[in-house]
Amino acid sequence: MTIDFSSLGVPADGAAELFQNVWQRFTRWYAYQRDAKGRGFGSFDAYAVHEHPENGPRHVHWVMRAPDGARLEIERVIRDRLEKLTRFACLGRALHFQEVGAAGQLAKYTLKGIHPAYAAHFHMWASSQGFISGRRITISRSIGYAARKHAGWKRKPANNS
Secondary structure: OEEEOOOOOOOHHHHHHHHHHHHHHHHHHHHHHHHHOOOOOOOOOEEEEEEOOOOOOOEEEEEEOOOOOOHHHHHHHHHHHHHHHHOOOOOHHHEEOOOOOOHHHHHHHHOOOOOHHHHHHHOOOOOOOOOOOOOOEEEOHHHOHHHHHHOOOOOOOOOOO
């Protein structure tokens, strides 16, 4: 999903705090559904990338795995949390949900703010995504560094051919 903070009238330096509040409220709801209600949601797997390109809106791309059959409910909960925090009765086009097609394509799109020196290695185009106050990237605990380390995940060796 994409949240356009500029359309909501949220100043660029307040967007990170608002998003953090939405993330926290949503993850509490998600954990309650999974743990207290016993729904088969599994772990909360998500990441978010903040952008503020020159002459463009301050926004965030939030990518998450939606449990089977829960997408519409997740959209409703996120919309409700964002409306409550912004005190808007209708968010209009400030909140946009979209199904993911090719995961690799999505990763390249959301990570287009990569440093140009690394872009060629990942077969990407880099483009400046502007200054962000706060964290540029948020990663859920289920896929973060500690989770990868605990699972014994190892980075694939670079293919130098």
